[in-house]
Amino acid sequence: MDDKLKQINLFIPGAAKSGTTSLHSLLDLHPEINMSTNKEPHFFTFPKEKFKNSEEYLANFDFSKKYSYRGESSTGYFYFKNFKENIKAAAHPNSKFILIFRNPIDRTFSHYNYLKSLGSEDLDLKAAVLKDHQKEPTPDDLLPELIVKNYYQYSLYGKWLTEFYKHFKAENIKVILFEDLKENPLKTVNSCLRFLKLEEVTEIPEIKSNKTVKILFPKLYRSIRIFAFNKSKFRDGVKFLLPVKFRRKYKKKITEVFLNLMKTNKSLPKATETERKWLYNLYKNDVKQLKKITGISYNQWKDFNED
Numbered sequence: 001m002d003d004k005l006k007q008i009n010l011f012i013p014g015a016a017k018s019g020t021t022s023l024h025s026l027l028d029l030h031p032e033i034n035m036s037t038n039k040e041p042h043f044f045t046f047p048k049e050k051f052k053n054s055e056e057y058l059a060n061f062d063f064s065k066k067y068s069y070r071g072e073s074s075t076g077y078f079y080f081k082n083f084k085e086n087i088k089a090a091a092h093p094n095s096k097f098i099l100i101f102r103n104p105i106d107r108t109f110s111h112y113n114y115l116k117s118l119g120s121e122d123l124d125l126k127a128a129v130l131k132d133h134q135k136e137p138t139p140d141d142l143l144p145e146l147i148v149k150n151y152y153q154y155s156l157y158g159k160w161l162t163e164f165y166k167h168f169k170a171e172n173i174k175v176i177l178f179e180d181l182k183e184n185p186l187k188t189v190n191s192c193l194r195f196l197k198l199e200e201v202t203e204i205p206e207i208k209s210n211k212t213v214k215i216l217f218p219k220l221y222r223s224i225r226i227f228a229f230n231k232s233k234f235r236d237g238v239k240f241l242l243p244v245k246f247r248r249k250y251k252k253k254i255t256e257v258f259l260n261l262m263k264t265n266k267s268l269p270k271a272t273e274t275e276r277k278w279l280y281n282l283y284k285n286d287v288k289q290l291k292k293i294t295g296i297s298y299n300q301w302k303d304f305n306e307d
Contacts, residue, residue, distance in 0.1 A: 002055075004054075004058050004063060005054060005058070005090045005091055006091065006092050006093075008061070008071065008091045009069055009070060009091065009094065010027075010033065010035075010069040010070065010071025010072075010095065010097075011071055011072060011073070011077060011087075011095060011097050011098075012024055012071065012072075012073035012075075012098050013073070013077030013083070013097060014075045014077065014154075014160075015075065015078060015099070015101055015157065016076075016148065017102070017111045017114060018101060018102035018178045019100050019102065019178040019181050021039060021073070022185075022207045023073070023098070023176075023181060023189075024039050026189050026204055026207055027071070027189070027192065030193065030198060030201065032068040032069065032198050033067060033068065033070075033071065033196075033198070034067040034071070035070075035071050036060035036061060036070075036071065037059075038072075039072065040073060041060055041074060042076060042077075042139075043074075044074070044082070044086040044090070044091070045077070045080055045083060045139050046139060047082055048082075048085075048089060048090075068196070068198060069096070069196060069198075076139065076141075076148065078164065079136070079137035079154065080137065082139075084164075084167040095168075095172065096172050096195070096196060097164070097168060097172060097173045097174070099164075099173065099176070100175075100176050101157050101175060102178035103300070103303060104155035104157065104283040104301075105271065105280060105303055106271075107155050108129065108151050108152070108154075108155045109271045109275070112128055112129070113268045115147060118145075118147065119219040120145060120147055120149065125271075125275055126275075126278065128151060129151045129279075129282070130152075132149075133152035135153070137153050137154060145229060146229045152282065155283060155286075156286045157286065157287075158287065158289030158290035158293065159289070161175070161293060162289065174191075174192065174195040175294055175296065176191065177298070179300035179301075180300065185204055185207070186201070186204050189204055280303050280304070287304045
């Protein structure tokens with residue numbers, strides 16, 4: 001295993017659709033932090049014998065300078081068993097973890113809206129959430145277009161944080177809230193810097209969030225993603241015309257270009273009161289568990305503080 005892996009010591013492992021992209025970008029602005037160019041490389045996702053080429057993974061980081069932290073933000077890490085084992089085997093032994101949680105009702109609905117808008121979901125909300133709700137997250141949740149599809153389990157913060165504490169020291173884990181990052185980003189980022197024992201900042205730029213958009217021809221866009229990221233006879237024929245480095249660097253860019261061409265200004269639907277109540281009943285016990293193990297009130301989550 002490459003010794004440079006021991007210099008990877010900061011992870012934002014979840015939760016998905018909760019502001020991890022914004023936090024990744026804001027931390028990368030600090031002179032003592034080098035966040036990966038590919039926000040979610042998922043290098044530590046798979047069993048050790050299936051590790052991707054570490055050279056390709058390490059190319060995401062700058063080793064020409066000295067940093068206190070080098071980090072990445074693969075959101076599946078919060079849930080995947082292999083990550084916990086691989087970090088201990090390969091990364092820095094005293095790695096730090098910043099977890100950002102969002103009201104589980106809003107996170108679930110945002111995740112559902114995201115897949116629906118990209119042509120990767122055909123079911124209504126209730127059917128979609130319940131379809132695989134008992135299946136614990138694994139890398140197998142990845143759709144052919146490289147999008148994760150597991151709504152319910154990804155919002156069980158209490159369950160998965162309890163598991164996280166079994167593998168990593170509590171003093172190396174910090175929990176922040178999406179709602180706080182949105183309302184007061186400077187204060188929230190500085191709380192992370194204090195956790196990392198780094199100098200705080202006096203200002204931060206406005207960062208555009210990874211906002212879910214409604215696009216035209218969602219099924220066509222899904223087909224483009226599948227072509228870009230997975231094997232097909234047509235793609236196998238085309239790939240010989242393009243250098244390997246070009247394919248690795250630009251396949252994600254190509255999907256982003258098509259996304260920008262197809263996106264609209266139309267607003268996505270919001271959860272109805274009936275849907276919110278139904279989701280509340282799904283998550284209320286897990287939120288109680290989360291409050292108990294973290295000692296945080298989560299007052300920002302009004303759905304869970306009206307009792």
